[in-house]
Amino acid sequence: MAGYKAPLRDMRFVLYELLEADKRLSTLPGWEDVTADLIDPVLEEAAKLCEEVLHPLNRSGDEEGCHIENGVVRTPKGFKAAYDAFAQGGWSSFTCAPEDGGQGLPRTLGLMVQEMACAANMAFAIYPGLTQGAYAALRVHASDELKRLYLPNMATGAWSGTMCLTEPHCGTDLGLLRTRAVPQADGSYKITGTKIFISAGEHDLTENIIHLVLARLPDAPKGIKGISLFLVPKFMPTAEGKPGPRNGVACSALEHKMGIKASATCVLNFEDATGFLVGDLHKGMRAMFRMMNEARLAVGVQGLSVGEAAYQGAVAYARDRLQGRALDKPRYPDKPADPLLVHPDVRRMLLTARAYVEGARALAATISLKMDEATRSQDPAFKEEAEDLAAVMTPIIKALFTDIGFDVANIGVQIFGGHGYIREHGMEQYVRDARIAQIYEGANGIQALDLIGRKMPTNGGRALRRFFHPVAEFLETHASDAAMADFIAPLAKAFGRLQQASGMIALQGLKNPMDAAAGASDYLRLFGLVALGHQWALMAKVAQAKLAAGANGEDSFYKAKIATARFYMQRILPQTGALLSAIGAGGKVLAEFDDAAF
Numbered sequence: 324m325a326g327y328k329a330p331l332r333d334m335r336f337v338l339y340e341l342l343e344a345d346k347r348l349s350t351l352p353g354w355e356d357v358t359a360d361l362i363d364p365v366l367e368e369a370a371k372l373c374e375e376v377l378h379p380l381n382r383s384g385d386e387e388g389c390h391i392e393n394g395v396v397r398t399p400k401g402f403k404a405a406y407d408a409f410a411q412g413g414w415s416s417f418t419c420a421p422e423d424g425g426q427g428l429p430r431t432l433g434l435m436v437q438e439m440a441c442a443a444n445m446a447f448a449i450y451p452g453l454t455q456g457a458y459a460a461l462r463v464h465a466s467d468e469l470k471r472l473y474l475p476n477m478a479t480g481a482w483s484g485t486m487c488l489t490e491p492h493c494g495t496d497l498g499l500l501r502t503r504a505v506p507q508a509d510g511s512y513k514i515t516g517t518k519i520f521i522s523a524g525e526h527d528l529t530e531n532i533i534h535l536v537l538a539r540l541p542d543a544p545k546g547i548k549g550i551s552l553f554l555v556p557k558f559m560p561t562a563e564g565k566p567g568p569r570n571g572v573a574c575s576a577l578e579h580k581m582g583i584k585a586s587a588t589c590v591l592n593f594e595d596a597t598g599f600l601v602g603d604l605h606k607g608m609r610a611m612f613r614m615m616n617e618a619r620l621a622v623g624v625q626g627l628s629v630g631e632a633a634y635q636g637a638v639a640y641a642r643d644r645l646q647g648r649a650l651d652k653p654r655y656p657d658k659p660a661d662p663l664l665v666h667p668d669v670r671r672m673l674l675t676a677r678a679y680v681e682g683a684r685a686l687a688a689t690i691s692l693k694m695d696e697a698t699r700s701q702d703p704a705f706k707e708e709a710e711d712l713a714a715v716m717t718p719i720i721k722a723l724f725t726d727i728g729f730d731v732a733n734i735g736v737q738i739f740g741g742h743g744y745i746r747e748h749g750m751e752q753y754v755r756d757a758r759i760a761q762i763y764e765g766a767n768g769i770q771a772l773d774l775i776g777r778k779m780p781t782n783g784g785r786a787l788r789r790f791f792h793p794v795a796e797f798l799e800t801h802a803s804d805a806a807m808a809d810f811i812a813p814l815a816k817a818f819g820r821l822q823q824a825s826g827m828i829a830l831q832g833l834k835n836p837m838d839a840a841a842g843a844s845d846y847l848r849l850f851g852l853v854a855l856g857h858q859w860a861l862m863a864k865v866a867q868a869k870l871a872a873g874a875n876g877e878d879s880f881y882k883a884k885i886a887t888a889r890f891y892m893q894r895i896l897p898q899t900g901a902l903l904s905a906i907g908a909g910g911k912v913l914a915e916f917d918d919a920a921f
Contacts, residue, residue: 325636329370373443384585415480441628446585457484460614498546524589525574552607553598571596582755623720626728633735682855718770723851725760771843813892841910863888
């Protein structure tokens with residue numbers, strides 16, 4: 324199977340050289356110690372765990388999968404020990420609040436750890452990842468009593484969390500859900516209903532599982548305005564915070580899936596299960612969206628992670644596999660053939676993968692750092708700016724990164740050829756694992772509708788301006804910089820297309836929302852490509868400065884950065900032209916196609 328090495332050098336480039344995250348974080352209250360002296364050992368220890376413990380279980384976990392015995396789900400061999408090592412190492416509590424027993428470290432560092440875990444073993448990483456999302460939702464919306472009882476155990480990883488939304492008859496349209504919550508005299512509720520596709524809904528990794536369940540009261544308003552959120556534990560906690568009697572929730576089946584087979588995807592039946600209200604009655608979607616937004620960013624990182632793992636495997640194979648000769652002259656005349664790496668089309672695929680993955684890492688870290696700064700800032704204007712930017716970038720990161728992850732995994736298979744299509748080298752698993760990320764936590768088409776329907780028009784387009792203004796300022800500042808011409812000119816052209824497309828979508832939305840919806844996915848892709856282009860221009864500028872200063876013996880690293888940035892500008896960013904053309908076509912050709920002809 325293809326190996327995995329954590330891309331620590333590139334992570335350090337993003338953190339220290341591109342963003343100066345160590346300097347920015349260490350100036351914030353409570354994070355004074357978050358300097359390179361702390362960050363480097365954290366990254367190295369995380370890399371060691373992911374490379375030596377999690378990655379070796381990736382293929383065996385996929386082959387064994389989870390299985391159910393009398394309602395009890397067993398994870399693959401080695402997963403329990405790996406989970407214990409993960410939790411005991413403090414990785415579960417990494418970004419949790421100190422008052423809950425957490426380490427309170429910035430999410431920017433958590434992002435890097437999360438990337439490594441997902442790249443090493445995506446199915447494993449889902450278990451602690453979901454817990455982090457549930458923890459975040461409870462920390463904001465739960466009562467003090469629920470927080471005291473549940474959050475410390477969730478922070479340490481002793482208890483895990485899920486989110487239970489989907490039902491057999493409703494997925495995206497949660498207004499149709501039927502799970503019922505009946506009030507009880509003691510203030511609790513009895514929850515009854517069936518939830519499907521529940522990741523980590525039942526397993527043997529933790530002593531308790533805390534389900535966040537969407538349900539409605541018998542007299543609740545119809546649609547999403549009548550949905551409330553409830554905390555439903557697998558075992559009712561004792562006064563001492565230990566698992567007590569079994570609650571009325573059980574796993575009746577495991578889904579047989581295309582990928583992430585070591586992640587238990589469950590059908591959960593709630594039968595008069597005791598639940599506790601989280602947040603306000605009939606405001607469950609507001610509370611759940613907190614978890615969903617966390618999850619959408621996390622799923623975007625899954626796409627980036629699988630892309631990184633697939634890229635590494637493809638590069639290694641392209642170096643070793645001897646096939647044919649370079650078209651101009653043999654590069655290795657002493658060998659029977661040249662390696663795949665010499666062929667232009669293989670180089671095109673590898674550079675495409677590299678440009679996507681490294682650009683995505685930079686963008687994800689940029690947004691995470693902005694969010695970290697906002698949590699510690701006392702400036703309301705800065706907090707508003709950061710929250711606006713995060714809001715508009717969340718659907719883009721989720722959809723674009725997961726599309727990229729699937730594309731890069733397929734590139735890996737293509738480079739391996741027939742050897743990629745069989746199980747031996749592990750490439751086909753990356754394709755299967757990556758595919759779900761485009762679907763769950765809101766299918767990518769839904770992310771596109773969210774972008775144009777909610778994020779664009781809110782507050783008169785203020786969120787879009789949080790991205791547009793810095794890009795415009797960067798372009799203006801470097802317009803006459805000859806050294807940056809290869810990056811500024813293509814970015815300026817693509818940014819102009821994004822501005823034009825934004826106007827088109829806004830006008831279409833006013834005239835005929837169906838036209839705007841028809842171009843939504845193209846618009847999200849265009850927006851995302853420009854966002855990555857901006858990151859690549861920034862990275863090229865940093866790399867140029869490092870080379871000019873001497874590069875400390877790392878000339879090849881910085882030259883590769885600049886060359887990859889140039890490839891992105893020349894071979895990927897021009898896609899924005901075709902996307903703009905498609906957006907401008909509107910939705911007429913879709914609307915007029917006869918339903919019966921499908």
